[in-house]
Structure formats: C-alpha cells, structure tokens
Amino acid sequence: MRLLPRLLLSFALCLWASIAAAQTLEELVSTLPDGNYDDRAAVVAQIAATGDDRALKVLEVLLAGDLEVLDSNGRVVQIRKQGRDDFASDILTGEDYGEVPSRGSSKVRVNNSLRRDIRTAIGTMTLRHPDPARRLAAAESAFRSPDPDQSELLAEALAAETDPKVAEALAEAIAAGTLALGGSEAEKLGAVAVLRAMGNTDAKTVLSGAATDPDAAVADAAAEAVHHIEQMQNLWGLAQNVWFGLSLGSVLLLAAIGLAITFGVMGVINMAHGELVMLGAYTTFAVQEAIRSSFPALFDWSLLIAAPLAFLVAGGVGVAIERGVVRFLYGRPLETLLATWGISLALQQLVRTIFGPNNREVGNPSFMSGAFELGQMTVTWNRLWILVFALAVFAVLLFVLKKTPIGLQMRAVTQNRAMAANMGIRTGWVDAMTFGLGAGIAGLAGVALSQIDNVSPNLGQSYIVDSFMVVVFGGAGNIWGTLAGAFSLGIANKFLEPWTGAVLAKILVLVFIILFIQKRPRGLFAVRGRAVDA
Amino acid sequence: MLSLIDRRMGIFLAGLFVLAVAVPAGNLAMAGQPVPSYIVALLGKYLCYALLAVALDLVWGYCGILSLGHGAFFALGGYAMGMHLMREIGARGVYANPDLPDFMVFLGWKELPWFWTGFDMFGFALLMVLLVPGALAFVFGWFAFRSRVTGVYLSIITQAMTYALMLAFFRNEMGFGGNNGLTDFKDVLGFSLQADATRAGLFVLSAIALAAGLLVAKAITSSKLGKVLIAIRDAESRTRFIGYRVEEYKLFVFVVSAMMAGVAGALYVPQVGIINPGEFSPANSIGIVIWVALGGRGTLVGAALGAIIVSVAQTLFTSWFPELWLFALGGLFVFVTIFLPTGVLGLIESRLGRKAKPPAGAKEASA
Numbered sequence: 001m002r003l004l005p006r007l008l009l010s011f012a013l014c015l016w017a018s019i020a021a022a023q024t025l026e027e028l029v030s031t032l033p034d035g036n037y038d039d040r041a042a043v044v045a046q047i048a049a050t051g052d053d054r055a056l057k058v059l060e061v062l063l064a065g066d067l068e069v070l071d072s073n074g075r076v077v078q079i080r081k082q083g084r085d086d087f088a089s090d091i092l093t094g095e096d097y098g099e100v101p102s103r104g105s106s107k108v109r110v111n112n113s114l115r116r117d118i119r120t121a122i123g124t125m126t127l128r129h130p131d132p133a134r135r136l137a138a139a140e141s142a143f144r145s146p147d148p149d150q151s152e153l154l155a156e157a158l159a160a161e162t163d164p165k166v167a168e169a170l171a172e173a174i175a176a177g178t179l180a181l182g183g184s185e186a187e188k189l190g191a192v193a194v195l196r197a198m199g200n201t202d203a204k205t206v207l208s209g210a211a212t213d214p215d216a217a218v219a220d221a222a223a224e225a226v227h228h229i230e231q232m233q234n235l236w237g238l239a240q241n242v243w244f245g246l247s248l249g250s251v252l253l254l255a256a257i258g259l260a261i262t263f264g265v266m267g268v269i270n271m272a273h274g275e276l277v278m279l280g281a282y283t284t285f286a287v288q289e290a291i292r293s294s295f296p297a298l299f300d301w302s303l304l305i306a307a308p309l310a311f312l313v314a315g316g317v318g319v320a321i322e323r324g325v326v327r328f329l330y331g332r333p334l335e336t337l338l339a340t341w342g343i344s345l346a347l348q349q350l351v352r353t354i355f356g357p358n359n360r361e362v363g364n365p366s367f368m369s370g371a372f373e374l375g376q377m378t379v380t381w382n383r384l385w386i387l388v389f390a391l392a393v394f395a396v397l398l399f400v401l402k403k404t405p406i407g408l409q410m411r412a413v414t415q416n417r418a419m420a421a422n423m424g425i426r427t428g429w430v431d432a433m434t435f436g437l438g439a440g441i442a443g444l445a446g447v448a449l450s451q452i453d454n455v456s457p458n459l460g461q462s463y464i465v466d467s468f469m470v471v472v473f474g475g476a477g478n479i480w481g482t483l484a485g486a487f488s489l490g491i492a493n494k495f496l497e498p499w500t501g502a503v504l505a506k507i508l509v510l511v512f513i514i515l516f517i518q519k520r521p522r523g524l525f526a527v528r529g530r531a532v533d534a
Numbered sequence: 535m536l537s538l539i540d541r542r543m544g545i546f547l548a549g550l551f552v553l554a555v556a557v558p559a560g561n562l563a564m565a566g567q568p569v570p571s572y573i574v575a576l577l578g579k580y581l582c583y584a585l586l587a588v589a590l591d592l593v594w595g596y597c598g599i600l601s602l603g604h605g606a607f608f609a610l611g612g613y614a615m616g617m618h619l620m621r622e623i624g625a626r627g628v629y630a631n632p633d634l635p636d637f638m639v640f641l642g643w644k645e646l647p648w649f650w651t652g653f654d655m656f657g658f659a660l661l662m663v664l665l666v667p668g669a670l671a672f673v674f675g676w677f678a679f680r681s682r683v684t685g686v687y688l689s690i691i692t693q694a695m696t697y698a699l700m701l702a703f704f705r706n707e708m709g710f711g712g713n714n715g716l717t718d719f720k721d722v723l724g725f726s727l728q729a730d731a732t733r734a735g736l737f738v739l740s741a742i743a744l745a746a747g748l749l750v751a752k753a754i755t756s757s758k759l760g761k762v763l764i765a766i767r768d769a770e771s772r773t774r775f776i777g778y779r780v781e782e783y784k785l786f787v788f789v790v791s792a793m794m795a796g797v798a799g800a801l802y803v804p805q806v807g808i809i810n811p812g813e814f815s816p817a818n819s820i821g822i823v824i825w826v827a828l829g830g831r832g833t834l835v836g837a838a839l840g841a842i843i844v845s846v847a848q849t850l851f852t853s854w855f856p857e858l859w860l861f862a863l864g865g866l867f868v869f870v871t872i873f874l875p876t877g878v879l880g881l882i883e884s885r886l887g888r889k890a891k892p893p894a895g896a897k898e899a900s901a
Contacts, residue, residue: 269686269689271820325868325872328872329871329872333685333686334600334685334686334689335871335875337600337686337689338820338823338824338827338867338870338871339867339868339871339872341820341864341867342824342863342864342865342866342867342868342871343864343867343868344864345861345863345864345867346860346861346864346865347864348860349857349859349860349861349864350861353857461817464816465693465694465697465816468690468693468694469690469694472687472690472691503701503702503704503705504702504705506698506701507698507701507702510694510695510697510698510701511698513691513694514674514677514691514694514695514698515677517678517681517683517687517691518677518678518680518681518683519681521681521682521683
C-alpha cells in the first residue's frame with residue numbers, strides 16, 4: 001500500500017517532466033495552486049528536484065497549511081497570523097504584502113496523501129543536503145519521529161552517505177524506525193544492538209518502548225540494552241562528578257597551597273592571603289589591559305606574561321607584610337590573625353580605590369576557551385588547564401622545599417630556629433622569603449582564578465574560609481595533606497551537590513570538617529613529634 | 535554585689551547611668567529635643583555592641599578562647615527576637631495574611647513551619663533568645679573542648695561555623711526570609727517601634743542589659759571559678775594536670791558568653807529594625823575581636839569601651855570619608871596588635887600611674 005503513492009508520484013513525475021522540462025522554481029511555485037491533488041503532488045516532486053534552497057521553505061510552509069494565493073495578484077504567499085489578522089509575504093522573495101483580508105486569499109489545499117509526499121520530498125532534500133550538519137539534523141529529526149514513508153529514504157541516504165558521523169546517525173534513525181514501526185526479529189535485534197551502542201537518553205527512551213515488544217527475544221534484548229545504557233550513564237555521570245570535583249579541588253588547591261606554607265610551615269595565620277590572590281588576579285587584568293592597548297597580537301600570551309608578574313607583585317607585598325608587621329608577632333598567632341585581617345581590609349580598599357568597586361573583565365586566551373567532548377562528558381579547556389597549572393605549582397613548590405638550598409633553610413628554621421641561627425642561617429631573611437613564597441603562590445592562584453571567577457575587590461574574601469578549611473583538614477605543616485585535602489573536599493562537594501544543591505553541599509562539607517577536627521584536631525596528615533607543641 | 539564594683543567598673547557604670555538618664559530625657563522631656571531620635575537608636579545600637587564585646591571578652595580575655603564566631607550567637611538571638619516581631623505584625627503585612635509573615639506568602643508557603651510555633655508569645659521568644667545561642671554554644675563547645683581543639687584551630691572552626699550558618703540563612707528554603715532577612719517590624723508588646731518613647735525605652739533596656747552583663751561577667755571572673763578560667767588561659771595543660779576538668783570550665787563560660795551575645799542581638803534587632811544573614815558574616819565576628827583588643831582584653835569595661843569607640847569612629851568615618859574607613863579600620867587592627875597589647879584602658883591606666891594588668895594571656899598559644 002505504501003508503495004502506491006510513490007509509484008504514482010514517480011509516474012506523474014515522468015509524465016510532467018516530459019511535458020514541461022526544466023522549469024524554474026518560480027514557475028513551479030506559481031503552478032502549485034492549479035489542478036487537483038495529483039497534479040500538485042507532481043509539482044511538489046519537481047520542486048524537490050530543483051535542489052534550490054528556497055524549495056525547502058516552500059514545502060515546509062505548504063505542509064503547515066500556510067501557503068495561500070492572493071486573489072488580487074495571484075502571488076503565492078506565506079500567511080502569518082498575528083492575533084486575528086493575516087499578514088502575507090511572498091514565499092520566494094520574502095516581499096511583504098502587508099495585511100490581507102481573510103477573504104482576499106485562498107489556501108493551497110493539501111490532503112493526507114499529498115502531506116505524505118511533501119514529507120518524503122522534504123526528507124529527501126534534507127537527507128541529501130550538501131551540508132553535513134543539515135544532514136545530521138535531518139537524521140536526528142527522523143530518529144525522534146519515525147515515519148514509515150521515510151524508512152526507504154533513510155536506507156538510500158545511508159547507502160550514499162560519506163560522512164561517518166551522519167552515517168551513524170542515519171543508522172540509528174533506521175534502527176529507531178525498525179523498532180517503532182515493525183520488522184523481522186533479526187532486524188529488530190540488530191536495531192536494539194545499534195541503539196545499545198548509541199547509549200544516550202534518546203536511545204534509552206526508544207529501547208524502553210521496545211521492551212514491551214510482543215517478541216520475547218526482542219523485548220529481552222531491549223530490556224538488557226536499557227539496563228546497559230543506564231549503567232553506562234551512571235558511570236559517565238560518576239566520571240563527570242569526579243571531573244567537576246577535581247576541577248573544584250584544583251581551585252581549592254591553588255587557593256590553599258600558599259596558605260599551606262605561611263600557616264602550615266611557618267605557623268603564621270595570614271588572613272590577608274585571599275587579598276594576595278586578588279592582587280594576582282588584578283595583575284592579570286592590568287597586564288591584559290596593557291596588551292590590549294599596545295600589543296594586541298600578544299593576547300594569547302597574556303597569562304604567561306602575567307604569571308611571573310603576579311608572583312612578584314603578591315610576593316613583594318607578602319615580604320612587606322612579613323617585614324612590616326608579622327615579624328613583630330611571632331609566637332602570638334592570634335595577634336597575627338588580627339593584624340593580617342587589618343591588612344586584608346586595607347588591601348581591599350586600596351584595590352577598590354584604584355580599580356573601582358565593580359567586576360573587571362579578564363579575557364580567556366584562545367587556548368583556554370571552549371570545550372571538548374570526552375565520551376558522554378564535557379570538559380572545558382580552562383578548567384583542564386587550571387588543574388594542570390595547580391598540579392604544576394604544587395610540584396614546583398615541593399621541589400623548592402625539598403631540593404633547593406633555600407627550601408632546606410626554610411625547613412631548618414621552621415624546625416629549630418635557634419639551632420638554624422647558630423648554623424649561620426639568616427633566620428629573618430629566611431622568614432621573609434618563606435612568607436614571600438607563600439604570598440607569591442597566592443598571586444599565581446589569582447592568575448588562574450581570574451579565568452573562572454569575577455575579578456572584584458571581594459575576590460579574596462570568598463576563598464579565605466575555604467582555603468583555611470583545606471589546610472586544617474589536610475593537616476597543617478604537610479604540603480601533601482593540602483593536596484589530599486583540596487581534592488577530597490572538592491570531590492565530596494560535587495558528589496553532594498546533585499542531592500542537596502550547591503549551598504547545602506557546602507554547608508554539609510563545613511559541618512563535616514568541624515566534626516572531623518574534633519576527631520583529628522591536627523588534620524588528615526598530622527605532623528607528629530615535639531615540634532607540634534612548640 | 536557591691537564588692538564586684540572596682541574603680542574602673544564604678545566609673546563606667548556611673549557614666550552608663552548618666553547616659554541612660556540623660557539621653558531619654560533629652561529626647562523626650564526637654565524642649566527643642568536636644569537629642570534627636572536617630573541618635574537614641576544609634577546609641578542603643580552601640581550599647582548592644584558593647585554587651586556583645588563584653589561577652590567575647592569573657593571567653594577570650596579570661597579563658598583564652600578566641601571565638602571568631604560570636605557574631606553567630608548575636609545573630610541567632612537577633613533572629614529569635616525578629617521572629618517574634620514578625621509574628622506581631624499579624625495581618626498588617628503587605629499581603630494581610632494573619633498566619634504567615636509576608637515573605638512566606640511571597641514564597642507560596644501554605645502554613646507556618648514548625649520551628650516558628652510559639653514565637654507569637656513574647657515569653658517564649660525571650661527564652662529562645664537565651665536557649666538557641668546557648669544550645670549551639672553547648673553542642674559546639676562540648677565537641678570542641680572535649681577533643682582539645684585549641685588556639686588557632688578553634689578560631690578557624692568557629693569561623694567556619696558562622697560562615698556555614700550564614701550560607702544556611704541565605705537559603706530561602708530555611709524559612710528565615712533568606713537574603714532579605716526579617717524586617718518591616720511594627721511594634722513590640724503593643725508599643726510602636728517608630729515611637730520615640732519606645733526607642734528610649736529600648737535604649738534604657740540596653741543600658742540595663744549592658745550593666746547586668748558587666749556585673750555577671752565580673753561575678754564569674756572574680757569567683758574561684760574565674761581564677762580557674764584565668765589559669766586555663768595562661769597554662770591549660772598545667773591546670774588539667776592539677777586536676778581541674780578544663781573542658782567543663784570552658785564549656786560553662788562559652789555557653790554563658792553565647793547567651794549574653796544572644797541578648798545583645800535581641801536588643802539590637804528592634805532598634806535597628808532589620809536582621810539579615812549578613813550579621814553572620816565572618817568579617818563581622820572578627821570586627822568584634824578588634825573592639826575587645828582595642829579596648830583592652832581581659833578588662834570587661836575595656837571591651838565595652840572598645841566597642842563604643844570603634845562604632846562611633848565607624849559612624850563618623852563612613853559619613854565623612856567613606857573611602858578611608860577600611861584603611862582606618864585595617865590600620866587600627868595592625869596598630870593595636872603591635873603597639874597596644876593592653877588596649878586603650880591599659881594605656882590610660884598606665885598613664886595615670888596605676889599599675890596596669892600584665893598583658894593578658896600572652897601565652898595562650900602554647901597551652
């Protein structure tokens with residue numbers, strides 16, 4: 001039965017083609033209102049055969065029943081309804097004819113058989129469109145609404161398809177059609193296999209429908225495939241959560257790692273740490289402004305230029321804080337806390353006075369923009385680079401502390417100040433350098449955070465509680481503890497979020513840390529020994 | 535009772551009494567109103583801050599517990615009072631709903647959440663002003679002191695506590711008005727909050743509460759228990775080895791202090807007319823610490839003075855040179871910690887030739 005209209009169509013097509021060969025689209029459209037439905041079907045086929053881009057629009061409007069003929073001048077127009085009034089525009093040229101009275105035009109009528117033909121024609125045009133993106137869209141739309149008239153078209157399109165992605169989408173559309181419209185058991189089982197491999201939510205929906213298939217073998221296979229897809233989706237969801245967690249963890253690590261030095265190694269509570277991060281972010285902003293105005297070509301290098309500058313700016317301010325304030329307060333951690341809090345207020349106001357209170361725009365260089373697909377999850381480049389950057393900073397810091405002379409001196413002064421001084425180490429200078437190192441790393445964190453967060457005078461405030469939590473949770477005095485603390489808190493946060501929402505997840509993590517500190521007051525990786533009590 | 539009042543306490547309480555008589559008189563009774571109404575509310579606010587500072591001095595100055603979360607107890611007391619004031623609005627709100635506060639109607643809530651029951655009774659609200667901060671301090675302190683979390687670590691987790699509460703109260707789902715908090719109060723116990731007489735009454739109440747808070751704190755610190763607290767501050771491990779249950783003493787004073795902070799918050803809210811989650815912000819709580827440090831830690835009266843001095847300075851600076859206020863406050867933090875370890879009170883008393891108390895608790899970190 002289904003073949004009959006198609007046969008008729010091709011027959012009429014041949015007939016018409018012999019009478020009036022190679023008519024233009026304009027001529028075809030103007031003849032569309034004439035004759036009976038069969039004549040119209042022949043014209044539709046010819047319109048489709050022109051391959052003209054505008055033909056698709058004509059057919060779509062005709063299918064929707066919005067194609068009419070103006071009685072006044074005989075033009076074929078598209079009717080748009082606005083309220084109770086009809087507005088007409090030329091279907092091909094788009095020329096506006098303004099409002100038309102409802103009796104002033106007559107509809108180009110379509111019946112069910114003609115509608116089927118139009119759909120087929122549209123399908124052919126889009127499935128064979130020269131642009132692969134259009135073909136892909138057509139295949140995807142065929143997947144969503146299986147149509148018996150289209151299954152052969154799809155098969156033909158698949159046979160002719162050269163683009164592997166489009167071919168895959170076509171195969172999936174055919175499989176969905178097979179399951180929805182019927183076929184032999186072998187065909188259906190093949191279709192189930194195709195959709196099982198497709199593995200997304202759309203495939204799952206189709207397969208769930210097929211799980212009630214009267215054929216037990218097909219139903220079982222479909223049910224198994226649904227189960228398989230659910231498992232894969234859970235797995236990918238897990239991977240996505242882990243990725244988000246790692247990303248958040250890398251941000252926390254960057255924010256906290258400088259603190260791990262000043263607080264963890266030196267035992268100085270630096271409440272201005274967040275403001276040093278902010279200075280790093282503003283340094284990035286200033287560098288980008290300079291590049292924009294003077295050397296626009298260098299924009300992609302702006303972060304690489306900003307990083308050492310941010311390290312120097314924040315590190316310099318850090319050394320100034322240490323020499324100017326903190327060194328008078330060694331051994332009085334609570335007073336240090338208050339004094340550095342005061343410095344943080346002053347730094348915030350300073351930046352607000354210089355740069356203004358509003359958010360500043362920091363651009364992403366091209367290598368940090370965009371995202372790529374990994375299986376069923378999306379990974380943005382800037383998050384990936386920040387993770388890499390955080391780990392690199394961590395590795396360099398570890399190297400400095402363990403393998404360089406200055407690192408050795410830092411550890412010596414931390415462990416036993418008097419003995420270190422006796423060995424000829426300038427303890428005051430080492431203090432300043434250690435504090436400066438921690439501050440400089442905060443500046444580096446600012447460069448990275450400027451890529452994902454608002455650069456405003458309040459930037460630092462939003463990280464200070466989090467970064468202290470990371471250091472305390474990981475265990476002060478242990479850089480590895482900070483690493484573990486940052487990533488475990490980041491991942492825990494992201495795993496709670498789907499259940500609780502972002503804010504509640506954060507609250508729960510804070511409560512967890514508060515309880516955790518009760519159990520292990522010195523953190524995850526406690527430093528043991530006498531030095532702890534000093 | 536009288537034995538509690540030493541010279542500095544006597545001078546302060548006398549000054550407070552004069553203020554509590556003169557300000558309402560100048561506002562209500564004298565011709566030409568030499569004390570404008572907004573000054574009454576402003577001074578009342580300062581007195582609430584002073585009480586809050588005394589509460590913090592009790593734990594920090596005498597027991598070495600540097601709480602960076604005292605603003606949370608203050609805000610909880612404030613919210614308890616604010617909830618009562620919301621219920622007193624009744625059907626006079628914008629939506630004229632007799633059962634639900636405006637923000638709940640706005641959010642489409644159908645009935646009052648369970649934790650709002652009882653707040654229509656003033657007595658119950660007063661009880662909650664004391665109980666809610668007290669209970670939080672008890673639970674928090676019970677865990678923290680038993681596990682011997684001390685010094686900086688304790689400070690950081692108290693900060694985390696107030697930060698977590700701030701995030702929680704910002705949530706609309708919590709049922710405390712979310713971002714906007716509680717506001718648009720009409721009256722308390724039938725007295726209109728806009729009336730001068732009510733404001734003056736609240737001012738006098740604040741002065742009484744401050745005096746009472748000072749005397750309670752003084753009574754605690756002068757008792758034998760107070761001596762143990764000071765011993766804990768100066769040498770916690772030694773006190774424990776002598777046989778005192780350090781955590782119980784700390785817990786007691788922490789809970790008392792939290793309740794005082796709650797009372798301060800409850801008096802603050804009707805005078806300011808609003809309570810919102812911003813009161814929980816960690817910055818506010820650190821601000822309290824600088825009041826105490828400036829005034830003189832471990833002196834009680836000094837803490838109250840410090841709160842008033844900083845608040846007055848803030849009011850003046852933010853109206854005259856708003857740009858400079860944070861520089862001034864930041865500089866104050868640095869200056870006080872480095873050059874004024876005994877605070878303003880210590881400075882005055884040493885200038886007057888009296889022997890100042892030794893710098894309080896220089897050793898608490900090593901405990």
